[in-house]
Amino acid sequence: MLNNASKTYSISELAEEFSITARALRFYEDKGLLTPSRHGQTRVFSAADRARLRLVLRGKRVGFSLDEIREMLDLESITSDSPQHLGLWLKRFRTRINALKQQRRDIDDAIEELETGCAWMEARQADLEPSEELKSRARAFEALSRARLEH
Amino acid sequence: MLNNASKTYSISELAEEFSITARALRFYEDKGLLTPSRHGQTRVFSAADRARLRLVLRGKRVGFSLDEIREMLDLESITSDSPQHLGLWLKRFRTRINALKQQRRDIDDAIEELETGCAWMEARQADLEPSEELKSRARAFEALSRARLEH
DNA sequence: TATTACGTTTACGTTAACGTCAAGAAAAGA
DNA sequence: TCTTTTCTTGACGTTAACGTAAACGTAATA
Numbered sequence: 416m417l418n419n420a421s422k423t424y425s426i427s428e429l430a431e432e433f434s435i436t437a438r439a440l441r442f443y444e445d446k447g448l449l450t451p452s453r454h455g456q457t458r459v460f461s462a463a464d465r466a467r468l469r470l471v472l473r474g475k476r477v478g479f480s481l482d483e484i485r486e487m488l489d490l491e492s493i494t495s496d497s498p499q500h501l502g503l504w505l506k507r508f509r510t511r512i513n514a515l516k517q518q519r520r521d522i523d524d525a526i527e528e529l530e531t532g533c534a535w536m537e538a539r540q541a542d543l544e545p546s547e548e549l550k551s552r553a554r555a556f557e558a559l560s561r562a563r564l565e566h
Numbered sequence: 567m568l569n570n571a572s573k574t575y576s577i578s579e580l581a582e583e584f585s586i587t588a589r590a591l592r593f594y595e596d597k598g599l600l601t602p603s604r605h606g607q608t609r610v611f612s613a614a615d616r617a618r619l620r621l622v623l624r625g626k627r628v629g630f631s632l633d634e635i636r637e638m639l640d641l642e643s644i645t646s647d648s649p650q651h652l653g654l655w656l657k658r659f660r661t662r663i664n665a666l667k668q669q670r671r672d673i674d675d676a677i678e679e680l681e682t683g684c685a686w687m688e689a690r691q692a693d694l695e696p697s698e699e700l701k702s703r704a705r706a707f708e709a710l711s712r713a714r715l716e717h
Numbered sequence: 718t719a720t721t722a723c724g725t726t727t728a729c730g731t732t733a734a735c736g737t738c739a740a741g742a743a744a745a746g747a
Numbered sequence: 748t749c750t751t752t753t754c755t756t757g758a759c760g761t762t763a764a765c766g767t768a769a770a771c772g773t774a775a776t777a
Contacts, residue, residue, distance in 0.1 A: 427723070437724085442765060456725055456772080476672045478629065480763070498691065505687045508680050515680070519673050521627045526666050529659050536656045540649065578753070588754085593735060607742075607755055631733070 424460040433472060443471060448485050477515065575611040584623060594622060599636050628666065 426437045443449045444458070448471050451458040460468075467488060474484040577588045594600045595609070599622050602609040618639060625635040
C-alpha cells in the first residue's frame with residue numbers, strides 16, 4: 416500500500432483526464448455511482464473513485480445504463496445477499512453475457528462492412544477522373560451490397 | 567430473381583418477426599430509414615424493406631443512431647458525390663471503425679469480468695451454508711477485484 | 718484590491734427513440 | 748350486416764444522460 420493510492424484529484428482534473436465534463440461527474444455522484452469525499456464543500460476524488468469512474472465509463476461504452484452500472488458496482492451487496500437474490504443476479508449476468516456476445520458479432524459484421532466501404536472509396540479516390548470503368552465498378556459494388564442485403 | 571423477392575409483409579408481421587412495435591416501424595419511415603409502398607393507405611413492406619430493416623436493427627445494436635444509420639444506408643448518395651465529400655465519408659468510416667474496435671475490446675473485458683462473477687457466484691451457490699471458508703473466499707474475491715481496480 | 722479561475726447548488730432545457738392514447742377508416746370473419 | 752381486427756394519422760408523454768444558465772463562495776494571482 417505504498418503506491419499512489421493516496422493521491423487525490425479535483426473534479427476538473429478527472430474531467431479532463433477522461434474527456435468528460437464536470438457536470439457528468441456531479442451527475443454520477445447524484446446517481447450514486449461515485450462518492451467522493453469533501454474538503455469543505457469541494458469534492459475530493461480518491462484513487463478508488465478514479466478507478467470506479469474508469470469502470471463506469473467502460474460500462475457505458477458497452478451499452479450499460481447508469482442504473483445497471485451502479486448495481487454491478489455494488490458487488491458488496493451481492494456478497495451479503497440471500498441465495499435467491501444470488502440466483503437472480505446469476506441470471507442477469509448470463510443474460511448480459513449473451514447480449515454482449517451478440518453485440519460482438521454485430522460489431523464484427525459492422526466493421527467488415529465499413530472496411531469494405533473504405534476499400535471501395537479508396538479505390539475510387541485513387542483515380543482522379545470518374546471513368547466509365549469506375550462507374551461499372553460502382554455498379555458492381557451496389558450489386559454486391561444489394562446481394563448482401565438478401566438473405 | 568425467381569426467389570421470394572416479391573413477397574410482401576404487413577406492418578405487424580414485420581413487427582412480430584423482429585420483436586419491435588408497429589410504432590417503431592412507422593417511426594423509421596418518418597425518419598427516412600424505410601420507404602414501404604402503399605396499398606391504399608396501408609403500408610406494404612417488400613423484401614428489400616425487410617432487408618433494410620435488418621440492417622437498421624443491427625446498426626442500432628452496435629450503437630449507431632438512427633440518423634447515422636440512414637446516412638450509411640444511403641450509399642447511393644456517395645456513389646454520385648464529389649471527391650471532397652468522398653474524403654469526408656472516408657474519415658467518418660475510419661473513425662467509426664476505430665470506435666467499434668475499441669468497443670469490441672471493452673466488450674471482451676466486460677464479458678471476462680461478468681464470467682468471473684458468474685463463476686464466483688456458482689461456486690458460492692454450490693455450498694448451502696455460508697461457512698467461514700466461504701467468507702474468506704469472498705474476502706479474497708473482493709481483494710482481487712480491488713486489485714483489478716488499481717491500474 | 719480587483720480579477721481570474723475554479724468550485725458549489727438549484728433548476729429548467731434538450732435530444733433520441735420511441736410509448737401511449739385518441740379517433741377514425743378499412744378489411745376480414747361470423 | 749355486424750363485429751372484431753388491423754390499420755391509419757396526429758399529438759402529447761416519457762426516459763436517460765447530461766447541457767446550460769443563474770447566482771453565489773473561495774482561492775490564487777496580478
